Amino acid sequence: xxxxxxxxxxxxxxxxxxxxxxxxxxxxxxxxxxxxxxxxxxxxxxxxxxxxxxxxxxxxxxxxxxxxxxxxxxxxxxxxxxxxxxxxxxxxxxxxxxxxxxxxxxxxxxxxxxxxxxxxxxxxxxxxxxxxxxxxxxxxxxxxxxxxxxxxxxxxxxxxxxxxxxxxxxxxxxxxxxxxxxxxxxxxxxxxxxxxxxxxxxxxxxxxxxxxxxxxxxxxxxxxxxxxxxxxxxxxxxxxxxxxxxxxxxxxxxxxxxxxxxxxxxxxxxxxxxxxxxxxxxxxxxxxxxxxxxxxxxxxxxxxxxxxxxxxxxxxxxxxxxxxxxxxxxxxxxxxxxxxxxxxxxxxxxxxxxxxxxxxxxxxxxxxxxxxxxxxxxxxxxx
Numbered sequence: 001x002x003x004x005x006x007x008x009x010x011x012x013x014x015x016x017x018x019x020x021x022x023x024x025x026x027x028x029x030x031x032x033x034x035x036x037x038x039x040x041x042x043x044x045x046x047x048x049x050x051x052x053x054x055x056x057x058x059x060x061x062x063x064x065x066x067x068x069x070x071x072x073x074x075x076x077x078x079x080x081x082x083x084x085x086x087x088x089x090x091x092x093x094x095x096x097x098x099x100x101x102x103x104x105x106x107x108x109x110x111x112x113x114x115x116x117x118x119x120x121x122x123x124x125x126x127x128x129x130x131x132x133x134x135x136x137x138x139x140x141x142x143x144x145x146x147x148x149x150x151x152x153x154x155x156x157x158x159x160x161x162x163x164x165x166x167x168x169x170x171x172x173x174x175x176x177x178x179x180x181x182x183x184x185x186x187x188x189x190x191x192x193x194x195x196x197x198x199x200x201x202x203x204x205x206x207x208x209x210x211x212x213x214x215x216x217x218x219x220x221x222x223x224x225x226x227x228x229x230x231x232x233x234x235x236x237x238x239x240x241x242x243x244x245x246x247x248x249x250x251x252x253x254x255x256x257x258x259x260x261x262x263x264x265x266x267x268x269x270x271x272x273x274x275x276x277x278x279x280x281x282x283x284x285x286x287x288x289x290x291x292x293x294x295x296x297x298x299x300x301x302x303x304x305x306x307x308x309x310x311x312x313x314x315x316x317x318x319x320x321x322x323x324x325x326x327x328x329x330x331x332x333x334x335x336x337x338x339x340x341x342x343x344x345x346x347x348x349x350x351x352x353x354x355x356x357x358x359x360x361x362x363x364x365x366x367x368x369x370x371x372x373x374x375x376x377x378x379x380x381x382x383x
Contacts, residue, residue, distance in 0.1 A: 106286070111223050115220055115256075116133050116258065118223060120132065122218070123215065126215050129262050131261070132262075133258060134258070136258065138255070139255050141252070141253065142253070143247045143250075143252075143253045143272075156172075156237070157234060158235045158238065162231040163231065164230060167246040169273075171269070172213070172269055173268045173269070175266065177201070177209055178267075179260075181204070182265065200239070213237070218232075247274045253272050253273065254274075256273075257269075315357070317348050317349075317350055319362070320342045322341075358373045358374075359373075360373040361374060
């Protein structure tokens with residue numbers, strides 16, 4: 001019994017000592033734990049550039065907020081600066097997009113395809129050489145972006161669509177300029193045109209290129225004729241893109257890039273038409289091209305004409321016409337007679353509906369009354 005009492009007293013003393021130790025060292029233990037957390041956050045701070053401080057402020061109830069820089073904003077918007085797409089931010093890329101939907105005008109492809117075929121013939125007659133014209137591509141972009149992308153030196157022909165009351169641009173690159181000059185002035189075939197860079201174009205070169213532009217504009221007018229008649233009139237020739245500004249830099253435009261080859265010589269010709277110029281014929285350009293022919297279809301016209309000859313129509317033989325008052329017509333009764341002012345030899349008019357066709361004489365064939373056609377009926381000019 002004495003041993004059990006001693007064990008109970010020792011256990012009670014140990015618990016008291018533990019409780020007393022906790023009361024006295026509680027503050028020290030809390031300080032030690034805070035110091036341990038601070039050291040851990042300090043290590044994270046060294047690795048993450050301030051991430052530990054932000055976490056400590058958040059855990060401590062701080063109110064300061066972290067501000068994202070532009071790179072982080074671009075990454076959140078899905079724009080990767082390392083992909084080489086450009087230095088502009090995501091919002092700027094959306095606002096300043098240089099791509100414009102060109103598929104809205106499907107008939108424009110048909111017009112440019114017709115232009116290529118016509119230019120191949122007209123430029124062969126113009127240069128007396130074997131000329132091949134091909135359409136590289138058709139794209140849509142902002143007018144300002146196109147002006148900045150023109151490789152200099154070049155000639156820019158400004159033309160006006162008379163019926164649409166707006167302007168377009170025709171760009172001739174340096175290679176095509178020297179090729180046209182060389183061909184028109186009798187250069188040897190099979191040799192590349194000699195280029196002399198770093199000098200302004202001479203008057204002879206400008207006049208020869210201007211003649212070629214007149215030929216191209218004539219073909220362009222003919223290409224639009226089945227869709228909508230329009231006249232493209234040449235206005236001026238510029239060598240500085242700043243003086244060839246025909247629209248605002250943010251306006252959308254259609255650009256058709258053509259390649260002109262003359263054996264071993266040739267170059268590029270680019271045709272720019274702003275969307276504002278095409279606005280008067282926008283509804284026509286929105287149509288889908290469903291056939292192989294552009295304009296009149298002679299096969300269908302001949303088929304329709306042949307079928308019309310086989311059509312059955314009703315003919316009326318009019319003996320006489322009288323004009324009566326409506327009251328007299330209403331007073332007619334059974335047994336009344338209408339006297340016709342037509343004799344046995346009087347001409348009878350044959351009609352189809354309200355249209356007079358022939359005139360003839362009335363007679364008899366067998367048991368039927370017949371009309372012998374003598375002449376064609378004349379339609380009154382007043383009608």
